[in-house]
Amino acid sequence: MAINTIEMTTVHTIEALQGLIDRNKQEGRTVGFVPTMGFLHEGHLSLVSQARKDNDLVVMSIFVNPAQFGPGEDLEAYPRDAQRDAQLAGSAGVDILFMPTPEEMYPHEGGIKIVPGPQASALCGASRPGHFDGVLKVVLKLVNIVNPDCSYFGMKDAQQLAIIETFVRDFNLRTSIVRVPTVREQDGLAKSSRNVFLTAKEREEAPVIQQALQKGVAVFNDGASSEQIEKIVADFITINNLGVIDYVSLLAYPALTKYDGTSKEIILACAVKFGKTRLIDNIIMSTKDGFHVQNDDEQ
Amino acid sequence: MAINTIEMTTVHTIEALQGLIDRNKQEGRTVGFVPTMGFLHEGHLSLVSQARKDNDLVVMSIFVNPAQFGPGEDLEAYPRDAQRDAQLAGSAGVDILFMPTPEEMYPHEGGIKIVPGPQASALCGASRPGHFDGVLKVVLKLVNIVNPDCSYFGMKDAQQLAIIETFVRDFNLRTSIVRVPTVREQDGLAKSSRNVFLTAKEREEAPVIQQALQKGVAVFNDGASSEQIEKIVADFITINNLGVIDYVSLLAYPALTKYDGTSKEIILACAVKFGKTRLIDNIIMSTKDGFHVQNDDEQ
Missing domain, CATH: 3.30.1300.10 (Pantoate-beta-alanine ligase, C-terminal domain)
Incomplete structure (x- = not known):
């Protein structure tokens, strides 16, 4: 897990992940975090590329977060390709790939919710009630688990980025949010x-x-x-x-x-x-x- | 700020506090955290005593948190005595006393709320709507700011303790919650x-x-x-x-x-x-x- 490693470690449990990260942090390495829902494209890889430049260790999570899908949304149909994702992540320079199950992430349900303010009523929030509750839930969990110096978010999901920046600012989360520009196809379509x-x-x-x-x-x-x-x-x-x-x-x-x-x-x-x-x-x-x-x- | 120091440092800003704590953590010291609203009594001091036993460095916050007082509750009348508190905290073994202003703690208002689940409808929650939103808000902020290994809460505020334990468990907060027994007067009245x-x-x-x-x-x-x-x-x-x-x-x-x-x-x-x-x-x-x-x- 040294700097410039070419081996990527894949972990599925929070305990294993934290063990790896804590060891690296104790040895003075900085950690950059790229949270994703997988089915990686060049947009995600540009997040990794930026994280790679800024940090000693790059951690990517792949987790299709059920909490941010509403009833009737495309949770089941959301595209997944774990094998291809792992290959792409490794090639792009990810050191640790975290792929938890929903049971690993949500073993309990105490009913505590993080509810965004007026920001969530604009744009996509209007047609996706509860979506950003689920985003903030998984972001807080992942930031607490990974404990990253910097966390990387794409500007395509601009409302998500705005709400997360506000959350980090207002609740003193110990990570810096880094905005990464949208990557596009040749003809200008945003990668998605x-x-x-x-x-x-x-x-x-x-x-x-x-x-x-x-x-x-x-x-x-x-x-x-x-x-x-x-x-x-x-x-x-x-x-x-x-x-x-x-x-x-x-x-x-x-x-x-x-x-x-x-x-x-x-x-x-x-x-x-x-x-x-x-x-x-x-x-x-x-x-x-x-x-x-x-x-x-x-x- | 070494182990067994007898000097207590009082800080009023988040930046100063984090500078002190980060230096201590880098040097390998463990941090115990005692959040309070001040007007200290033996109950608070027993939290300090436990934190003192378990950790190298003890941080106490004194902050009468406006977010957890409802309209018509006793925010203004809540008893305060900063000078006496500082004396008691120092004598009890606190290393760093954090006394922020409301403006230091809440400079922005992005409207994001942490809303407890069914736990908050029982007991005191029924007559204090929004109270535990305010508690979770300040707890998340303080835990992020102080970054403590262990955080100490009294069992007198049992509902608060229950909700905070659930929050830490479900959102992977990086602190261990330590329950400290209620301290009583000679005749059995809980200290308050x-x-x-x-x-x-x-x-x-x-x-x-x-x-x-x-x-x-x-x-x-x-x-x-x-x-x-x-x-x-x-x-x-x-x-x-x-x-x-x-x-x-x-x-x-x-x-x-x-x-x-x-x-x-x-x-x-x-x-x-x-x-x-x-x-x-x-x-x-x-x-x-x-x-x-x-x-x-x-x-």
């Missing part, structure tokens, strides 16, 4: 485990989401109102396309409140259904030194 | 910061609470039902006395569900008002090797 569910026709049209958000940023820079921008983005996605809008929102970030011109960061985010597949994407802009996009991919 | 509010007459009668609970345990051992026991205890306290019952309950511990004969621990707990002062007390019995009382004081 759910992209495999798109039909050929849907896949062909899906890049319109990012094009529409870029159009939205352009009209924002021209001085359009939130409502105008949201309408332009929605029209861009739906006219002549299969996409059905769940939401398009321009909000202050990470508070996810109405943008009133004062916040240091803004998000333009949307969720769009192509057939049965719900895709999300966003652009986060910083207002420091004039507006500029934070989560440009490297195309 | 609120005892100073009793009139002479009320003070004279208040020991009836512990006598009644002991009577309840005796009839429990004789095979009485929960309902019978609760009635006997309530009558014992109220007949010919000023005490007004808030509740008397025999429950499984720490689940705080109805006692069905199977749980490993049982609690007989009550809350009684003497005039404006609300007093709580309890007896926790273990069923291991036959029932026996866990929280006997040392009289």
